[in-house]
Amino acid sequence: MTVLDDRPILVAPRQWAFVDKVTGKARIATCMPGCEANHSMDMEQPTHPEDIWCEIVGADVHMPVNTNGYAEDFRVLGVKLSMIPFSRIPAERVPHAVVEVVDDHWMEGLDPDGLATVISTLEQRVQALRSTHARLVAIRAQHGGGLI
Template sequence: MSMTVPSSFKPSGGLIQPNIEQPTTRASLALLNGIPAQPKRTTAAKQPRTWSFIDSRDGERMTVTCLPGCQSNHGSDQDKQIHPSDVWCQIRSEDVHVPVNTGKVEDFRLLSVTLNQIPFSSRYAERLPHANVEVIDDHFIENLDPDALQQVINVARDRVAQMETAHSQLVELRNAAMGRTPTRPAPGTFGPEISLTAPGAQGSIVNAALYSTESDPLDTGAPLARIAVWANHGADAELDVAGADQFLADLEKLATQVRSLRNQLAAIEVAR
């Protein structure tokens, strides 16, 4: 199927939302309401702190320059006698909690990450900046270098992809079980448009929308639904660090919206 989207076309309406049945019990509402929104990105401090303490072993004054962005409060250690191995710099992510049923519903931290440096550790790996991932409350994957952290990220992405596949299957199964007919655009028209922009770009960079043909030439004349994707040439931009952060956040949002379109398309195809 070939299709040209007119440059003047601007579909009306909001973004397509995922087809999720609202919970009907107080317990399920409580569980969903207990899941907070994702935390915002944080920016590390630009200037690392330099301070000193007294080595409790020999009385020698030691000078420390913190890990850039360190959030540890070293006030109780500064100019005090402490063991060097007790100096610990850390950058923490904001906690996200999810409700877990352990016989009773409890909030557990999920996938928290810290960047750490223990400058006087007896272990060389800990003297270098490294990451710890708290998979769930008090269960850690520790002392990760960049390659090891990337492996953890890859595993997490794979698990998320499998959950997204399960989500699509669940939408289809529940629609079928409840006799729902998924909505599609009228033949020959587009549904609500989603788009991606970049800071400073003149217009959107890429757009997508659910589209319904007049008929399916390979079928019995029934409309054929597809996701139309088109780019706007000339919508370029030059990004600084803040702009790149915003662009990445918008890319993640667009991915969620495209998955919603995909789920709606899958439900339409199952219902044919």
């Protein structure tokens, strides 16, 4: 697992062969630069080309979320870089971002502008949280020194 940052990826993309499960013919796959996926299963057995996914995954963060009467830890704001070299969707054939809002609820296929929009929206929400935090601190102070 990697901490995603803005350092350039200096490793040349890997190329490897696999047997196309649809045609039965050998094909060459070229990984996304910096891909951390273990493609050994893709190489060892016939693989549907669209099942080949390249990824660089960031560290997980969990927060307690109440969905059914008690708090459970859910992953929130997960992010990874992905590329599906043989996807039917052209936007997925190039490196793109995937953001997990909360456990298994993903925003997929984010190009740089799309990811910038997500970041901007979340920055606005963080600012709203900061304002709410300041208001909460003030209200609790009025309510009796923050003690309930």
